[in-house]
Amino acid sequence: MSIKPTCKEVHRLTSEGLDRELSMVERARMQMHLLTCQACRNFTEQTQLLHKAMQRLSERGGRDQDKDEPQ
């Protein structure tokens, strides 16, 4: 682990944050990096969208209008 968090570390933590509790140090390093890195902000946003999409797929197999509503 270098002193300054890199995109590589922050990308990894973005993903791992969905699978485990990050430590306070890890969260702080991420926040610090995200303040100045548009690339990682984009990646974080996109990972969150993917996660939301999967939740929707998991609950009901797609978007709202896809459910079995009366025709």
Add this chain to the structure above:
Amino acid sequence: MSVPPNSELEALRPALVRFAVLQLRNDDAAEDVVQETLIAVLEKPDNFAGQSSLRTYVTGILKHKILDAMRANRREVQFDAIIDGSDGNDRQSDADFIDALFRPDGHVADMPRRWGDPDAALEQKDFFRTLEVCLEKLPPKTARIFMMREWLEMDTADICRELQISSSNAWVMLYRARLQLRECLDLNWFGRHD
């Protein structure tokens, strides 16, 4: 609440089969679990009473059936015996896939482009079709673990127990899955719908 008509259940079948295939990676096994699911719904129609939607209810049952099938299958096929990478070395191929996205100093090699209004995508049925296609393109092992985590919504500890892998190994595989899915959506959805 009345018994859901067969036609409504049958209409759900194709989607159920697609999810079962994504998770089990075996067409016959997928057909079997879907069949068992539909039978379970028909046998106990009263359980459906008060549920939000038939699709949600049936999907819940399908998940249980898939989990049962994976557990039964575990005795026959060791997860570690399934090989993803063409070189037969999964861990290396995960690491290579990840490394390729970064420069040696740890910066991203390519700036991920902005995705316009990402939430609007969630309102479009075609977006979910694209997502499914991207899931189908993942290597089988990667897809299975990702689906366990984000579709079956199992926690990482259960996944590791189920697949007999370490948590760090699970995190790497899930990370790789997300990277590849992000890239696939970027190319096949957001690149086209700006």
